[in-house]
Amino acid sequence: MTPPTKKWDAIVVGSGQGGTPLARKLARAGMQTALIEGEHVGGTCINEGCTPTKTMIADAKLAQWVREAPDRGIGVAGFSVDLAQIIARKNSVVTAFRTAGEKGLAATPNLTLIRGFGSFSGPKTLVVGEQEHRADLIFINAGCYPAIPPVPGIDTVPYLTSKTILDIPVIPAHLVVLGGGYIALEMGQLFKRLGSEVTLIERGKALLSREDEDIQQAMQQFLEEEGIRVYLDTQVRKVSSWHRDAPATDALMLDLDPGSGSLSASHLLVATGRAPRTAELHLERTGVEMDAHGFIKVDDQLQTNVPGIYALGDIKGGPAFTHISYNDYIIISRNLLDKANMSIKDRQVPYTVFTDPQLGRIGLTEKEALAQGLPIRTAILPMTHVARAIETGHTKGLMKAIVHTDTRQILGAAILGEEGGEVMTVLQMAMAGGITYDTIRDMVFAHPLYAESLNNLFLTLER
Numbered sequence: 001m002t003p004p005t006k007k008w009d010a011i012v013v014g015s016g017q018g019g020t021p022l023a024r025k026l027a028r029a030g031m032q033t034a035l036i037e038g039e040h041v042g043g044t045c046i047n048e049g050c051t052p053t054k055t056m057i058a059d060a061k062l063a064q065w066v067r068e069a070p071d072r073g074i075g076v077a078g079f080s081v082d083l084a085q086i087i088a089r090k091n092s093v094v095t096a097f098r099t100a101g102e103k104g105l106a107a108t109p110n111l112t113l114i115r116g117f118g119s120f121s122g123p124k125t126l127v128v129g130e131q132e133h134r135a136d137l138i139f140i141n142a143g144c145y146p147a148i149p150p151v152p153g154i155d156t157v158p159y160l161t162s163k164t165i166l167d168i169p170v171i172p173a174h175l176v177v178l179g180g181g182y183i184a185l186e187m188g189q190l191f192k193r194l195g196s197e198v199t200l201i202e203r204g205k206a207l208l209s210r211e212d213e214d215i216q217q218a219m220q221q222f223l224e225e226e227g228i229r230v231y232l233d234t235q236v237r238k239v240s241s242w243h244r245d246a247p248a249t250d251a252l253m254l255d256l257d258p259g260s261g262s263l264s265a266s267h268l269l270v271a272t273g274r275a276p277r278t279a280e281l282h283l284e285r286t287g288v289e290m291d292a293h294g295f296i297k298v299d300d301q302l303q304t305n306v307p308g309i310y311a312l313g314d315i316k317g318g319p320a321f322t323h324i325s326y327n328d329y330i331i332i333s334r335n336l337l338d339k340a341n342m343s344i345k346d347r348q349v350p351y352t353v354f355t356d357p358q359l360g361r362i363g364l365t366e367k368e369a370l371a372q373g374l375p376i377r378t379a380i381l382p383m384t385h386v387a388r389a390i391e392t393g394h395t396k397g398l399m400k401a402i403v404h405t406d407t408r409q410i411l412g413a414a415i416l417g418e419e420g421g422e423v424m425t426v427l428q429m430a431m432a433g434g435i436t437y438d439t440i441r442d443m444v445f446a447h448p449l450y451a452e453s454l455n456n457l458f459l460t461l462e463r
């Protein structure tokens with residue numbers, strides 16, 4: 001016999017970066033709250049996204065330092081990379097973060113964690129296993145999964161995704177990465193530094209399509225200087241496995257666009273974007289509208305077209321970052337519980353690409369500002385002119401800021417350099433507080449910091 005429907009004040013589907021704090025906040029406010037999670041508490045970021053990748057990237061950076069140490073007079077008598085140990089450290093960090101999340105949920109009164117995948121059975125009901133759950137307030141934080149492009153032959157080869165590569169048992173001899181976005185760049189450089197030969201294949205005309213050309217080119221240049229091969233404007237026409245006697249290093253064969261020939265590879269990583277996990281939710285049973293790509297449509301306060309049903313994080317489309325999902329939680333909870341009137345409209349969307357050096361980004365690019373017809377000036381300072389960078393020997397990249405000619409407000413910035421994300425955040429704070437570029441130009445910063453060179457960045461506008 002089917003058990004009777006359980007009634008809750010609120011149901012949160014998915015324990016991602018927005019769903020988990022939201023469920024806790026609602027429960028602490030006295031609402032009987034169910035958090036439905038089909039896999040691991042903490043979602044993508046903690047289990048297969050930011051946390052594991054940034055942990056492994058830190059180890060790969062260490063390997064690169066050791067590799068480059070002799071150039072700085074530090075002798076290293078050979079070195080090796082123990083992938084198993086790197087993965088074990090990654091797993092221990094992930095487990096620690098996930099366990100902390102689980103403990104936090106267990107310690108929250110009025111909150112029940114329900115393990116299993118939820119799908120809608122009616123306008124305000126979801127089924128998990130045999131049990132139906134009902135609430136007037138439902139929050140969908142079910143995230144995305146790696147999108148696999150329709151490359152002929154792809155289903156016949158054992159391709160890797162950003163999830164499966166995290167536990168790969170061997171360092172690939174030759175890793176071909178499909179894509180030229182965040183995951184491709186971070187993973188490509190990570191495995192190059194661990195010892196793989198790496199080739200990136202991007203179908204667009206540049207890496208990181210959203211960025212300005214000078215940033216794209218500087219990024220490509222330092223990746224190529226490390227020995228990563230980059231194919232732009234290239235499509236894979238077909239991928240196949242060599243016959244079974246081929247050496248493991250050449251297990252795969254990729255036919256490229258006419259003119260680019262073919263490539264052999266030991267491993268293929270698909271990093272061509274992410275798709276929303278809406279199909280398994282059966283949103284048609286609630287009437288919640290999606291866009292043409294399956295992302296949930298929301299208004300500026302994150303409510304869907306069905307009153308009482310909200311979506312937060314990657315599944316609603318737009319910028320897909322942990323801090324955005326978390327900010328979605330802030331907006332929803334403050335509006336519902338504190339009667340605030342917060343909105344996602346015009347919020348800041350900072351991000352950092354964790355290549356080495358990093359790309360820290362905030363606000364408009366130069367091309368976006370020009371497309372909007374804004375009167376702008378652009379300040380550029382190569383990292384070779386940054387005292388701190390010269391001293392530490394990390395002179396790759398550039399600082400760039402876009403300012404409004406009349407108001408002197410900073411409209412956007414790209415800091416491609418060591419700790420670029422941290423330096424970008426200084427400018428983000430200035431933008432949030434309305435601090436103009438001439439104030440930063442003349443401000444006292446501690447010497448010798450990377451951020452100190454923001455003086456010099458804006459001094460370039462004097463010339």
Ligand SMILES: Cc1cc2nc3c(=O)[nH]c(=O)nc-3n(C[C@H](O)[C@H](O)[C@H](O)COP(=O)(O)OP(=O)(O)OC[C@H]3O[C@@H](n4cnc5c(N)ncnc54)[C@H](O)[C@@H]3O)c2cc1C
Pocket residue numbers: 013014015016017018019036037038039040041042043044045046048049050053054116117118119141142143144162183277280281312313314315320321322323325354
């Ligand atoms: C390799 C990689 C690296 C990344 N690095 C960064 C980074 O450095 N910085 C950054 O800001 N962002 C990064 N991101 C993006 C970031 O991980 C996501 O934007 C972030 O996790 C927000 O996700 P979310 O809150 O929307 O949902 P998610 O974290 O994806 O969580 C969704 C949860 O819902 C569960 N779920 C799905 N469907 C159901 C269902 N029907 N029933 C029950 N549960 C369900 C899933 O199991 C999952 O736990 C990275 C992503 C990847 C893949």
Ligand SMILES: NC(=O)c1ccc[n+]([C@@H]2O[C@H](COP(=O)([O-])OP(=O)(O)OC[C@H]3O[C@@H](n4cnc5c(N)ncnc54)[C@H](O)[C@@H]3O)[C@@H](O)[C@H]2O)c1
Pocket residue numbers: 149151178179180181182183184186201202203204207208209234235236271272273274319320321351352353354
């Ligand atoms: N540091 C971070 O904040 C960080 C790190 C990793 C991931 N993320 C998030 O995860 C999301 C997904 O990352 P991603 O790198 O998979 O997606 P992406 O959208 O950033 O990049 C995908 C790239 O693949 C290319 N592409 C698509 N189909 C292709 C094909 N058939 N052949 C060759 N190239 C193809 C696209 O042109 C694009 O450049 C990002 O948008 C980002 O929001 C963030």
